[in-house]
Amino acid sequence: MTRLRIVVAKPGLDGHDRGAKVVARALRDAGHEVIYTGLRRTPEEIVRIVEDEDASIVGLSSLSGAHAFLFPRVCELLNEAGLGDVVVFGGGIIPQADRPALHEAGVRGIFGPGTPTDEVLSFLEEVVERRANGSPCGVGEGSDWRRS
Amino acid sequence: MVHHAVLERAAIGVGVDRLDSISLLNEAKNGSRRSLARLLSLIQSGDTTAIDTVQNPPASRSLGITGPPGVGKSVLTDRLASAFSDRGQRVAVLCIDPSSPVSGGSLLGDRMRMEESGADERIYVRSVATRDAVGSLPFRLSAMADALAHAGHDRILIETAGVGQTELGIVSIADHVLLVEGPERGDIVQAEKAGILEMADVVVVNKSDLPGAEQAASDLRSGLEFGRASTVPVLLVSALNHTGVVDLVETIENLIPSDTVSSMRWRLRLLESLQQTVLSDNRLEDLVRRLGDGEVSLQQAVQELLQPEDA
Numbered sequence: 001m002t003r004l005r006i007v008v009a010k011p012g013l014d015g016h017d018r019g020a021k022v023v024a025r026a027l028r029d030a031g032h033e034v035i036y037t038g039l040r041r042t043p044e045e046i047v048r049i050v051e052d053e054d055a056s057i058v059g060l061s062s063l064s065g066a067h068a069f070l071f072p073r074v075c076e077l078l079n080e081a082g083l084g085d086v087v088v089f090g091g092g093i094i095p096q097a098d099r100p101a102l103h104e105a106g107v108r109g110i111f112g113p114g115t116p117t118d119e120v121l122s123f124l125e126e127v128v129e130r131r132a133n134g135s136p137c138g139v140g141e142g143s144d145w146r147r148s
Numbered sequence: 149m150v151h152h153a154v155l156e157r158a159a160i161g162v163g164v165d166r167l168d169s170i171s172l173l174n175e176a177k178n179g180s181r182r183s184l185a186r187l188l189s190l191i192q193s194g195d196t197t198a199i200d201t202v203q204n205p206p207a208s209r210s211l212g213i214t215g216p217p218g219v220g221k222s223v224l225t226d227r228l229a230s231a232f233s234d235r236g237q238r239v240a241v242l243c244i245d246p247s248s249p250v251s252g253g254s255l256l257g258d259r260m261r262m263e264e265s266g267a268d269e270r271i272y273v274r275s276v277a278t279r280d281a282v283g284s285l286p287f288r289l290s291a292m293a294d295a296l297a298h299a300g301h302d303r304i305l306i307e308t309a310g311v312g313q314t315e316l317g318i319v320s321i322a323d324h325v326l327l328v329e330g331p332e333r334g335d336i337v338q339a340e341k342a343g344i345l346e347m348a349d350v351v352v353v354n355k356s357d358l359p360g361a362e363q364a365a366s367d368l369r370s371g372l373e374f375g376r377a378s379t380v381p382v383l384l385v386s387a388l389n390h391t392g393v394v395d396l397v398e399t400i401e402n403l404i405p406s407d408t409v410s411s412m413r414w415r416l417r418l419l420e421s422l423q424q425t426v427l428s429d430n431r432l433e434d435l436v437r438r439l440g441d442g443e444v445s446l447q448q449a450v451q452e453l454l455q456p457e458d459a
Contacts, residue, residue: 003252005189028253033277038260045266049259052273054185056152082182085152131152138152
């Protein structure tokens with residue numbers, strides 16, 4: 001198994017992090033190193049954390065409805081920082097209607113409430129496979145590939 | 149740039165080009181956090197070319213921050229990082245958390261409590277899992293600190309995972325050690341026990357806003373007076389309320405590097421290096437199995453490991 005460094009982040013103002021903590025715990029139990037940011041991080045802070053921690057994956061959790069702004073903003077800043085090889089996934093309350101725009105921004109997986117954590121793990125396995133054979137999957141690596 | 153796909157191959161033992169390591173180091177020296185971060189990953193994964201590139205680091209001052217779980221090490225580290233940064237120093241922080249012995253995974257949560265330094269872009273913060281280390285410190289921590297020094301950080305804070313009284317490893321790595329205690333950590337007998345207290349350069353009783361802090365400080369001072377370390381300052385701090393932090397920073401700035409402990413540092417470094425050598429020995433797994441099956445005694449296993457590997 002490839003051990004990944006994964007940032008689990010709470011962008012914006014909402015204070016609900018049970019979902020983020022459940023995912024963080026599941027990723028830890030699957031053998032990954034999970035950096036949890038704590039609540040209320042700005043997109044700029046999240047990107048700096050991803051950069052400093054050399055995380056190759058970032059999971060964003062939002063339950064406040066601000067995902068439509070915050071997720072694409074994180075994607076944009078990752079690309080600006082030269083971190084286009086980082087894979088972005090999201091979770092929380094994300095209505096179907098909002099998803100195409102997030103995919104367009106580079107979010108590769110969206111996992112709503114009630115998603116079994118195994119689905120997130122299998123998403124990550126696919127990421128590792130794609131990286132190993134050179135298929136694009138990072139936020140800045142233009143591709144139609146997505147899992148959600 | 150070294151892509152994550154390359155780093156993932158390095159993590160499973162496929163070496164990285166020496167030129168890649170050198171270019172990462174040069175980019176890190178020119179201020180690239182991304183390159184510094186990727187170099188640190190290579191070093192921690194044991195890539196020998198990356199480790200070689202960070203030999204002979206420029207001068208820097210490192211401070212180990214250690215103490216039992218729950219005494220407030222993360223918040224105190226956060227406040228110290230900000231304070232040193234405000235004094236114009238280039239600060240880097242390594243926050244250590246344990247890896248799960250079962251899954252190998254780790255939940256690195258120190259950033260939750262690092263509100264000030266997390267928002268200060270002058271400060272480089274890196275969470276480090278202990279991975280396959282037996283004790284509370286990850287392997288290659290010294291080399292990671294050396295990489296930070298190369299990248300221009302002159303103040304390096306290393307926050308350990310919560311430790312007990314006997315874990316001295318940080319003494320072998322950091323120039324100075326700050327021991328953090330909390331109020332009501334036990335009676336005077338606890339403070340008089342041998343161990344990390346004897347090795348600390350500064351002792352802090354954190355959470356000084358809570359009852360029992362004065363008493364704890366007084367117990368620690370008497371404990372130290374009975375020993376050889378009667379000059380070690382014991383300070384009261386409330387990291388949460390920012391009380392006493394300025395005094396603490398002054399005290400740390402005035403610490404003088406001591407030569408008298410250097411032989412003990414070398415002793416600890418040698419032991420750490422020996423442990424790494426054993427853990428990376430190909431015969432280890434087989435020996436563990438044979439021990440479990442009762443085929444060899446512990447003494448015999450040690451003797452076998454001390455023989456050259458190809459013998």
